[in-house]
Amino acid sequence: MERSNDTKEYLNTLRALATVAVILIHVSSPLVNMTWMRNMHYWWIGNVADSAVRFGVPLFLMISGATMLGRSYKITDFYKRRLSRVFIPFIFWLTVYVGYHWLMLSPTQQNNETGFAQWAWDLFLHEGISKHFWYVYMILFIYAALPLLSAFVHKLNVSQLTIVTLVWVFAAIAGSSMPFNAYNWETDYITKFSGYFLHTAYVLLGYLLSQLPVWNKKHLAIGIFILTIVISAVYTFWLSNESNKLNLTIYSYLSFNTFAQSVAVFMIFSGLKVKQIFLGRMIGTISNYSYGIYLVHIMVIGILFRNGIYWKITHPVFSLIILTLSVLFLSWATIFIIRKIPGGEHISG
DSSP, rough: OOOOOOOOOOHHHHHHHHHHHHHHHHHHHHHHHTTTTTOHHHHHHHHHHHHHTTTHHHHHHHHHHHHHTTTOHEEEHHHHHHHHIIIIIHHHHHHHHHHHHHSSHHHHHHHTTTTHHHHHHHHHHHHHHHHEEEEHHHHHHHHHHHHHHHHHHHHHHHHHHHHHHHHHHHHHHHTTTTTOOHHHHHHHHHHHHHHHHHHHHHHHHHHHHHSSSOOOHHHHHHHHHHEEEEEEEHHHHHHHHHHHHHOOOGGGSSSSSHHHHHHHHHHTTOOOOOHHHHHOOOOOOOHHHHHHHHHHHHHHHHHHHHOSSSGSSSHHHHHHHHHHHHHHHHHHHHHHHHHHHHHHGGOOO
């Protein structure tokens, strides 16, 4: 299958939207966890907000498929580019997060018998340096196989690609109940890499959708998107109420509901061209800084949280918006400053 010559400007919008969605997930998650059976009015706000942005990480994967699959790659050139664009910034921020977590320890915790190096290694093995890095581990795994996957799909016509993608998607949904060891590296590598493999369905899905004509039935896609929010929020409440504990199973990126939501969002913005100059520049900036924003935003949230700046600062309807925009701006500003340092563009993300 040949890639069209369309520059697909809407992918920048999707990338910016995914960036904001991921931040909102991490801002609203404490609200969902802290208010269950304590303040159900607030809990519903967090639950609906979280249910509305489950497409965040899947959209990043779909964009990777839309922009990278279907091409022929020279293996060495491909890995060199990925090393400079993804792996090097990741190693830099991995080191920064190790230092950040160490500084957050009390003097008693720092003065342990194992020493700093052993403490850092144990953190990596048992807890994970930072839980949001699971996505980077996965994307590195996917990139390792991407030249081969790209060569495979390049030979498929639309019908064949559709069949392969649907089989992969339904396999992912069927495997969604499989325990997925996302964060630590202590044991169970089989389920970890199996989980990465199942998530690759989104990469194929993004490539397939990018090759199809622009879908004009936007109202139907919007309706599906709204329906997925309702299903996620209501089912989460029902399941949690039945089990007498918070159950966020449907939040899974491999649930049918999340697949449906991600496709709906992709179709809503497919072919969209932003004509407003200021909005277009803002979207372009967020898209350009998206990887760096993703890498640093958890630290920004953590610093704000430790200083009492989280969903409690005002009513959650307003605090979630304020926090999301604040974290977005502070994360962007951090990456912007680092990029101004000589060589900073290579490590900032």
